[in-house]
Amino acid sequence: MNDLNAKIQKFAQLILDANNIVVLTGAGMSTESGIADFRSPGTGLWEKVNPDEFASIHSYVSDTKKNLDFMLEMGLNIFKARPNKGHKMLTKLQRFGKLKGILTQNIDGLHQKSHSKNIVELHGTAHEAICMACNQIYPITTMINQVMKGENRPSCEACNGLLKPNAIFFGEPLRSEILSQADDMINSCDLLIVLGSSLLVYPVAFYPRKALSLGAKIAIINIQETDVDSFAEVVIHEKIGDVFPLIVEIVEGEINQNN
Ligand SMILES: NC(=O)c1ccc[n+]([C@@H]2O[C@H](COP(=O)([O-])OP(=O)(O)OC[C@H]3O[C@@H](n4cnc5c(N)ncnc54)[C@H](O)[C@@H]3O)[C@@H](O)[C@H]2O)c1
Ligand SMILES: [Zn+2]
Known part of the structure; x- marks a missing residue:
């Protein structure tokens, strides 16, 4: 053997x-x-993007638009995966x-x-969004639909707070x-x-x-x-x-x- x-x-x-x-x-x-994972040599996401600039709660709040572009690309890949x-x-x-x-x-x-x-x-999960002000949870499509329509600051229907994917970001x-x-x-x-x-x-x-x-x-x-x-x-x-x-x-x- x-x-x-x-x-x-x-x-x-x-x-x-x-x-x-x-x-x-x-x-x-x-x-x-x-x-893609984060750390595999050659294919890991951290060889393409800097984790300090993306996927941290600080960078999401300070530059929401840049982070949304990255997340949308990653998210669409996740949603079609089997x-x-x-x-x-x-x-x-x-x-x-x-x-x-x-x-x-x-x-x-x-x-x-x-x-x-x-x-x-x-x-957490990429399939939901959460309001950073009131913690209301939405299907992620609520957030994606707003971003697809050109909204750079997706917001909560109840309180207008900033929505983020309901996944834990660095710093959270x-x-x-x-x-x-x-x-x-x-x-x-x-x-x-x-x-x-x-x-x-x-x-x-x-x-x-x-x-x-x-x-x-x-x-x-x-x-x-x-x-x-x-x-x-x-x-x-x-x-x-x-x-x-x-x-x-x-x-x-x-x-x-x-x-
Ligand atoms: N699919 C996802 O949801 C996803 C994708 C990217 C990152 N993340 C996040 O990444 C963070 C990173 O930590 P981590 O330890 O999960 O990932 P990591 O990227 O640090 O490590 C992944 C490990 O998996 C190994 N690997 C890759 N493909 C494999 C395969 N087919 N068979 C066996 N081993 C394989 C690699 O050698 C590597 O050591 C987590 O917090 C997670 O939330 C999640
Ligand atoms: Zn709210």
């Missing part, structure tokens, strides 16, 4: 042995759906009863489109109720699977170590190395779509055999 096959077998066995699995997903989960093999495999694992929930840093809604359940969106705090849902998931899991995250953004960067300190095992699929690799039971540096279906196939085979 070669090294990769052995890792795939080991990954599947960890899933079969666990009773409370949580999956943590990052932007690498959605690159195979055509949505779930990929990785998303579908997670939905399948959940149907087998092998997956408690998904903690995602993604704002693209692809886990929902793939019909997964119990999803915590740490960084994460919502406390979302953080406590994430904590509950991390505190109770016995296997934490990380798919497609550089694990550089907090609080996610902290979750594997926290889960580990509470006795959980860690398994990772990510093309690039991460700081957590050395703590994990198994690490596979390949594309999710190339290896995760093979892992789920082994799990499915074992489950069917035992039923």
Whole structure:
């Protein structure tokens, strides 16, 4: 058995042995759906734009028009994207009863489109807009329609406050109720699977170590190395779509055999 096959077998066995699995997903989960991540060499968004000028709450308020152009381009790409093999495999694992929930840093809604359940969106969603003054939530189309009509300052119908996508920008705090849902998931899991995250953004960067300190095992699929690799039971540096279906196939085979 070669090294990769052995890792795939080991990954599947960890899933079969666990009773409370949580999956943590990052932007690498959605690159195979055509949505660029931030940090992949050559294709990551941060090689094209400066994060200080875009996607920070300060830059959005001070230069709304420039940020809207960038967001519209990214948003339209997100809205047309479809779930990929990785998303579908997670939905399948959940149907087998092998997956408690998904903690995602993604704002693209692809886990929902793939019909997964119990999803915590740490960084909010690109599918909604929120009023910065009164917190009223709108479908994102409300904001897009205004921008498409040439409005440089999309505004709330109720109070005329500035609308922004309901995703967390740099410089904004994460919502406390979302953080406590994430904590509950991390505190109770016995296997934490990380798919497609550089694990550089907090609080996610902290979750594997926290889960580990509470006795959980860690398994990772990510093309690039991460700081957590050395703590994990198994690490596979390949594309999710190339290896995760093979892992789920082994799990499915074992489950069917035992039923
Ligand atoms: N799809 C989205 O919603 C989206 C897109 C871009 C950025 N973001 C935001 O980006 C922030 C960045 O943190 P992050 O850790 O999620 O992303 P990141 O860009 O820092 O890291 C992504 C990681 O995924 C790996 N990767 C890329 N494609 C992969 C594949 N097919 N299979 C396996 N691994 C793959 C890369 O090697 C990289 O290490 C998050 O806060 C998130 O909100 C989200
Ligand atoms: Zn308002």
